[in-house]
Amino acid sequence: MKRYLSNISLEEGLKKYTNEILSLKKIDTKFIDVDKCLNKITSDAVFAKLSSPFYNCSAMDGVAVKSKLTFMANEQNIITLKEDKDYIEVDTGDPIPKEFDAVIMVEDLLEKKDGQIKIYKPATPWQHIRCLGEDIVETEMIVPSFHKIRPQDIASMISAKADKVKVFKDFKVGIIPTGTELIDRYKTPEIGDIIEFNSKLFEGLILEYGATPVVYPIVEDNYYKIKQSVLLALSECDMVLINAGSSQGREDYTYDIIEELGKVVIHGIAIKPGKPAILGYGQNKPIIGIPGYPVSGWVVMENIVKEVISKLTHKEIEKRNVIRARLTKRIMSSLKYKEFVRVKVGNINNEYVATPIKRGAGTVTSLVHADGVITIPQNIEGIEEGSYVDVQLLNDISKIEKTIVSIGSHDIVMDLINNELTKKTEGKFKLSSTHVGSFQGILSIKKDECHIAPIHLFDVDCETYNKSYVKKYIDEDVSIIKLVNRTQGLIVKKGNPLNIKGIKDLVNIRYINRQKGSGTRVLFDYLLKKENIKKSDIKGYEREELTHMSLAKAIQNDDCDCGLGVYSAAKVFDLDFIPICEEEYDLLIKTEYLELEFIKNLLEVIKDNKFLKNVKSLGGYNTNNTGEIISL
């Protein structure tokens, strides 16, 4: 049964929901040992049970004296004092016996030997003495209630014998993954299985929020079984999250279960992804239904669950850092929803630039590669290229400063460069690659959206690679870093069952293409023209893959029979390969960026023997010119 979902705004929805749950069961408190209370929140103020210091003690190494015996001392009137009778030796921290009331530093003694000292200046009463209670006095408040305990708070409490502290108990959040098709990570996956991983995503986020996650076993799509799991979680936790399987029908169970056990406050929020979230409570505790797609789940966690946990645990949860960046690609957005768009961020020429990445709600790896998130308000239809936007960062800003941004054509070699670069610099520098094809790469260099652009554009007119294309489109002072010559050809199934020998044989098979603007596609169009074959004669010409790897995988999976790609991708998937030509795969760069420290490191990496050896072993690469720099 398809329910009508509300479209309440995130802000109103949160407000309405938190108002209702704040009147639910309060989190319990308990006394714990002081040395176990780091990061916990006090429920009562903590008071000193002992002063610190709890006796007068010496602040210096020296002697403790009776001040009145020293008042007449001066350079003309040296006074001699006798040990035990008039003074005793003290080290810093030693107690001052009652008969003494001042300390003279050892440096201020004219002489100290044979059981007596000579002094030349008076000691004022209580000088160089740390008095009882100088740090804190018995009964004084150390920290108030609702205070998050830090290391120095514990140290102070111990010094003042506040050995038991009343704190709020750990806030437990139960996570229930649901879905008949879900399997845990220990089972060997078969077609139709989905490996369950959302629970680990949520578990990690809940730890970041300062609460305690409790993950329950996967439950199949069965009302009664899910309800049993929810009841168990409610008995053990302070809050429950029910994570749907990936079918739309799932929300029915979650909705009905929460209604049966308590109340659904909100079903459906104007956010994208994440709309079908369910906010409710049962048995006096919050229950939230989180949509099944990982990015939807992540949006709901970061924008709703985090806020709820913060309020119920009385903990300020640190907000993610925000920076201002120039948007490199226009973003379209719906007027119906507040949208959360993942972006990569780079620092190009002292400016932050943000480039949107793929938007599917199922792509958890997009959360790995995203540097940040842009929030587009509900009433906005999109943001134009070149606009300045706020980006909530998912990575340290310092990491972003030290990342080489690459936009352009894809090749396995770029991942190799990234790996060697991070190893060489022990994580100081890294390479971030976005695959949009060679053409976009050139435009991105022009528009200062990246540091380097991998390109392999064949100019059909002069039949050369890269240089002429670049000269056509770019005025700025750029250089080409020679990377590799790589072999392009037809990738086919192992054993080449359709006996494909060349372009002419592509007419009756299922072809798989690369996206418009990619160097590989430009090459394919050129090859078709040379053989006088029309694009419309190639079945599957319109099916596009974004990388050599996904194209090769599709062939291995028998989704299609053949595609133009690089030898290394064929080798990875153990496919057959019919070589067609060698092409130049190079890095385009603004000449001034050659001076940047991380670019210099990159150049060292690609000229290193270890790297060159690894590249050769991938197959189909020629590294004779790797690292040469050509000015244009």
Added chain:
Amino acid sequence: MKRYLSNISLEEGLKKYTNEILSLKKIDTKFIDVDKCLNKITSDAVFAKLSSPFYNCSAMDGVAVKSKLTFMANEQNIITLKEDKDYIEVDTGDPIPKEFDAVIMVEDLLEKKDGQIKIYKPATPWQHIRCLGEDIVETEMIVPSFHKIRPQDIASMISAKADKVKVFKDFKVGIIPTGTELIDRYKTPEIGDIIEFNSKLFEGLILEYGATPVVYPIVEDNYYKIKQSVLLALSECDMVLINAGSSQGREDYTYDIIEELGKVVIHGIAIKPGKPAILGYGQNKPIIGIPGYPVSGWVVMENIVKEVISKLTHKEIEKRNVIRARLTKRIMSSLKYKEFVRVKVGNINNEYVATPIKRGAGTVTSLVHADGVITIPQNIEGIEEGSYVDVQLLNDISKIEKTIVSIGSHDIVMDLINNELTKKTEGKFKLSSTHVGSFQGILSIKKDECHIAPIHLFDVDCETYNKSYVKKYIDEDVSIIKLVNRTQGLIVKKGNPLNIKGIKDLVNIRYINRQKGSGTRVLFDYLLKKENIKKSDIKGYEREELTHMSLAKAIQNDDCDCGLGVYSAAKVFDLDFIPICEEEYDLLIKTEYLELEFIKNLLEVIKDNKFLKNVKSLGGYNTNNTGEIISL
């Protein structure tokens, strides 16, 4: 033997030291299960072992069809398809069998019943299908080496069957407290004992730095025993911290032990506090000698140990937030050292102001009350009042925004207000009190350094409290919030052994005074004058305590016989009390601040019955006018 300490700058010292230790033993690596690797650093890149999705699956609920059967469909040409032969039903996530190559959403079906569907538009090949590898393709890199693993990284790795991850092992830091006078917190302390708490401070900080602390038992001041402990720690940890007892002589053991086991690189750094730190290594691992005073230790941890751990674990440790604030009191500093000055921070009238607090290196509670730290460079002699300075925050900035800043006279009642305020607002608001006396309070209001100033200034000319003083010194529009009438009198030992009845009896006893500028001192001087007693006749007149509590404690401890103070302080320490007069203890405030939300909350707190009852039970307070507001 007093060694010559170097005075190398912090920056040079760190550079020299880290250069030497980076060539020591590298941290080990190990394979761990993917679900245990949160926050760990990868030592190798992680690659996908399975594509995700690993089969073509439906992106929608609907039907999977053979696209070529649909090409002719349009509104004039409805096509009927038969179940199993031409289509099958699919839910989101279901696998697409090989014979089908497109999905039509259930919303786009004209009809679906009796084993057949009717469609009115064509389906393009691969529409609404999540292709194999859409998220990640087998063999692709998920994360590079030297990457700190986040929740989304774990989720992606699980989806791609990267079940084992090679990471750097936890970096263990051994902490050895040394000092014969030290006792652990379970023993009942006797005069001469110091309760050991630095290890808990360091333990908490090391957890913040992302490393694993290991605390060893207290070791007495014995070269051999300390060395044994260091050897044990070196065998179990990656780094060792030796914490001195509070005697200066300690450094000799630490120095000699490190020299025996390895090498001392630096002894003595131009920082204050913290100068006698020792940076060295032994058995190929860093060993640092940390000075005994808690604040010295904290400075060394935050400025040296943190940096060393960051470099050796390849982790960027988040820096503490920095804000710009106006300094309210001049700070003197030495040209010899870079100094670290603890400050309280408030937001007064939309500006951050920073007020230095006490500077003793032994006062761990100053780290509890400090909101931040100002660093004064070595070559600067001080910073003038009114200057703008960078403050490194020890508290969330959001907490500082929500704190009422009080500067002025001390009373237990202010702690009570703080406690009731945090309870009432569940930690949203709190009160931060600095005790500098009534006079400073008035000046602080004038200079916009605080929101409220507790005052009790007796004007000897017109014999009234507060109003006339305020009118004399302040032009601005201020109000007085009536707080309490409290009884001032002479606090004496229980049983009043010296039979003190009034001011006249103070001439032959040991008196203890309050600091200049405090209302209590002003009152005392007035009382002396009334009795025609000279200040010089009062023995101990020059001995000053900053609060009623520390004054009362000193009397209880028999350091002195009598002091002027409030009844509540006498009651806390079970002392006798000779009442002298009632005084008005009120809060001075700029009238405009009465509108601030946290001030409104404070007013509600002090008018609440629970609060009034608690105040009365302290003894010596009259709350008849509490909460009344008087304009001036």
